[in-house]
Amino acid sequence: MSPKISLTRYLVEQQRMDGHIPSQLRLLLEVVARACKSISQAVNKGALGGVLGTADSENVQGEVQKKLDIIANEVLIEANEWGGHLAAMASEEMDAIYVVPNRYPQGEYLLLFDPLDGSSNIDVNVSIGTIFSVLKMPEDDRGVDEGDFLQPGRQQVAAGYCVYGPQTTLVLTVGDGVAMFTLDREQGSFVLTEENVRIPQDTKEFAINMSNMRHWDEPVKRYIDECLQGKEGPREKDFNMRWIASMVADVHRILTRGGVFLYPWDKREPGKPGKLRLMYEANPMSWLIEQAGGAATNGKQRILDIQPGKLHERVSVILGSKNEVERVTRYHNEAERAGL
DSSP states (O other): OOOOOBHHHHHHHIIIIIOOSOHHHHHHHHHHHHHHHHHHHHHHHGGGGTOOSEEEEEOTTSOEEEHHHHHHHHHHHHHHSSSSSEEEEEETTOSSOEEOOTTSOOOSEEEEEEEEEOGGGGGGTOOEEEEEEEEEOOTTOOSOOGGGGOOOGGGOSEEEEEEESSSEEEEEESSSOEEEEEEETTTTEEEEEEOSOOOOSSOSEEEOOGGGGGGBOHHHHHHHHHHHTGGGSTTOSOOEEOOOSOHHHHHHHHHHHOOEEEEOOBTTSTTSSOSEEIIIIIHHHHHHHHHTTOEEESSSSBGGGOOOOSTTOEEOEEEESHHHHHHHHHHHHHHHHTTO
16 A cells, blocks of 8 residues: 655655755645644534634625635734745735734745635535635845735746645645645645646536526637537537536546536626636636646636736636646637628
């Protein structure tokens, strides 16, 4: 029986043998993983821990916060502020960046996170998760400000998420493929359960909120309509729809067995390029998907090439099995050329 490989051992071997990560980044990722374990414990207690329900407050996007949103945000900040690895943090739940206090040493990395993705699922015991992204501070920078975070996603040095479901699973990339770790509660550590995760290029599953169909742009309507026509339609195969309303859970399913996830621009708020946040959700998830052989675009361009203009920028997201993403993107390009 092969020995269990812990997250710590995996990261040490990445550092030693492959040179993919420096020691400070390794330590940072271990701290993030420990914070996710604490969040997992709070999620698992549910009503017993008094963590369900709303917190009678709103985040910077004007969304009502759940108690667990605030708890998870505080856990991540408190776990990461003192270790000397970070210069600053940014969270979907906070208006401005959080600079590491002067009483602690400042490091060379920037951490961005969505502390609890899928908040609408908290009270109904459906999978939710934490998404994180790590950037390096620009060289010769003399102080930390919001502009330091505005880097395209291709410049990430690590990204991942932790899904709190029947098992707690940590999914990670440091630019050398995707690895999955399952929390062994008896040992108290994340254990490697899958390496070199690969997404099939073709799929028969799509994930989208069908209730918004009447608001979609024509390329999205065209794609979904073809899927719904099944074997009798132009795709000549039957599709299944999946929608969990938790990006972490939907992306985890795609990484596990393939599929395509769409959260497109729609006509309800035409001035916004999309619903999901570029820095906290789209960039880390897109890098994971690409590292597993998939693709991710906003319908027109690769998400990882988008230059952010502000901290809480939103974006349209189409990601998953490569051939399906390329098809939806082609439909957008054809519609644009036709002036639709």
